[in-house]
Amino acid sequence: MISVSEAEKLIFQIKLTLKTELVPLSDAIGRVLAEDVSADRPFPPFDRVAMDGITVGEGSFQEGDRFEVKGIQAAGAPTTELTAQAMEVMTGAILPVGGGSVIPYEHLSWEETEGCHVAILQQPCKAGQNIHRKGSDRPKGDLLIAAGRKISSPEIATLATVGKAEVRVQARPKVAIVSTGDELVEVAAMPLPHQIRKSNSPMLVARLAELGIEAQAYHLNDDRELLKDGLEKLMQQYEVLLFTGGVSMGKFDFVPEVLDAVGVRKSFHKVKQRPGKPFWFGAWDSGVVFALPGNPVSSFFCFERYFIPWFYQQQGRDFRPLRVRLSSEVVFKPALTRFLEVSVRQNAEGIFEAAPRKGGGSGDLAKLNEVDGFIELPAAETTFHEGTFFDFYGFRQ
Ligand SMILES: Nc1nc2c(c(=O)[nH]1)N[C@H]1C(S)=C(S)[C@@H](COP(=O)(O)OP(=O)(O)OC[C@H]3O[C@@H](n4cnc5c(N)ncnc54)[C@H](O)[C@@H]3O)O[C@H]1N2
Numbered sequence: 001m002i003s004v005s006e007a008e009k010l011i012f013q014i015k016l017t018l019k020t021e022l023v024p025l026s027d028a029i030g031r032v033l034a035e036d037v038s039a040d041r042p043f044p045p046f047d048r049v050a051m052d053g054i055t056v057g058e059g060s061f062q063e064g065d066r067f068e069v070k071g072i073q074a075a076g077a078p079t080t081e082l083t084a085q086a087m088e089v090m091t092g093a094i095l096p097v098g099g100g101s102v103i104p105y106e107h108l109s110w111e112e113t114e115g116c117h118v119a120i121l122q123q124p125c126k127a128g129q130n131i132h133r134k135g136s137d138r139p140k141g142d143l144l145i146a147a148g149r150k151i152s153s154p155e156i157a158t159l160a161t162v163g164k165a166e167v168r169v170q171a172r173p174k175v176a177i178v179s180t181g182d183e184l185v186e187v188a189a190m191p192l193p194h195q196i197r198k199s200n201s202p203m204l205v206a207r208l209a210e211l212g213i214e215a216q217a218y219h220l221n222d223d224r225e226l227l228k229d230g231l232e233k234l235m236q237q238y239e240v241l242l243f244t245g246g247v248s249m250g251k252f253d254f255v256p257e258v259l260d261a262v263g264v265r266k267s268f269h270k271v272k273q274r275p276g277k278p279f280w281f282g283a284w285d286s287g288v289v290f291a292l293p294g295n296p297v298s299s300f301f302c303f304e305r306y307f308i309p310w311f312y313q314q315q316g317r318d319f320r321p322l323r324v325r326l327s328s329e330v331v332f333k334p335a336l337t338r339f340l341e342v343s344v345r346q347n348a349e350g351i352f353e354a355a356p357r358k359g360g361g362s363g364d365l366a367k368l369n370e371v372d373g374f375i376e377l378p379a380a381e382t383t384f385h386e387g388t389f390f391d392f393y394g395f396r397q
């Protein structure tokens with residue numbers, strides 16, 4: 001049996017070659033950028049008027065200075081030339097030729113003299129004020145976003161402004177979830193006394209959807225031949241197979257031997273952890289298998305602890321668990337890493353406090369409704385003191 005950190009290391013060694021694809025900008029949110037994005041023009045692309053008011057010629061001016069005002073430069077109108085001492089200009093307009101600074105309406109009073117509009121300055125005006133100079137944010141060709149960034153709304157704005165109606169992003173891995181076990185029936189079915197409804201696949205499909213992955217769910221019964229045939233077909237179509245169940249010591253736990261029979265190379269079977277000890281992991285040339293233990297809490301926690309960080313790594317992103325403070329002492333004797341269910345609240349000082357939640361074992365899926373995630377208690381210790389910080393794997397958004 002290997003440790004959690006050894007398991008993680010072996011998992012991280014497996015790298016998929018993710019393809020890229022073009023998607024419309026409207027579908028790019030949450031995807032990972034697969035191209036560098038540079039400024040197609042200077043930012044801003046012209047000397048941009050930054051306040052509604054008037055533009056006057058070069059130089060600085062004093063309170064009481066007077067300007068004859070003629071004409072108006074609206075946003076969206078091609079540039080014009082200053083034909084008097086000043087021209088009205090609107091925010092977002094290109095600065096008229098001859099304009100040297102912009103004085104907002106709030107700093108002006110007005111007079112009508114012999115058919116002329118005259119603006120009188122009420123405050124001093126600095127040379128060049130209220131002009132957002134061409135290229136002052138970024139020069140043309142400047143790298144704005146490097147490939148590998150997860151696209152959020154600020155990136156959408158940048159992509160839009162450089163004209164990316166279509167964006168090259170990393171393709172998502174093709175993922176199948178395969179539940180196993182003859183005791184399992186469909187969600188809509190009425191189970192017989194010895195049966196239960198499938199809950200692991202809907203849970204994992206939902207969790208993958210939160211990660212932006214649309215996974216397909218399959219079920220294979222506890223039969224070597226059926227498992228082998230099913231597995232061979234799935235390996236043709238998918239890059240990631242998430243098995244649940246059938247990996248421990250039972251007489252019908254055929255998953256490890258069938259994976260071996262079809263040529264999936266085992267990286268490890270069994271990890272010094274609770275829950276999730278019988279976790280199996282391996283890969284074939286173009287894909288990877290996470291064979292998660294069937295108990296719902298074990299399946300879920302192994303998915304959170306191993307699949308999600310691995311998925312981040314495939315995308316070139318860092319996965320950093322939040323550090324949280326244990327709010328009461330915990331004693332755990334076996335020499336296993338303990339993934340302990342906790343509720344987490346931020347206290348008045350801004351620290352995240354993790355309160356352990358007692359409950360059943362790894363079959364107690366109802367308990368998951370009452371927790372926010374789990375903390376990882378290292379195998380080397382048995383007493384975990386109040387006030388100590390641990391890594392937190394949260395599953396609520
Ligand atoms: N002799 C031993 N027995 C067991 C060991 C062991 O080390 N030695 N480990 C125990 C631990 S720990 C776990 S975890 C389980 C994992 O076993 P399997 O991966 O083989 O899972 P199953 O036996 O198929 O199922 C376990 C349990 O979970 C329920 N289950 C399975 N799939 C689903 C699903 N899709 N939705 C809802 N519930 C599911 C299943 O009905 C079982 O009750 O093994 C222990 N045994």
Ligand code: MOO
Nearest residue numbers: 275276277298362
């Ligand atoms: O490792 Mo199992 O998940 O304790 O029931």
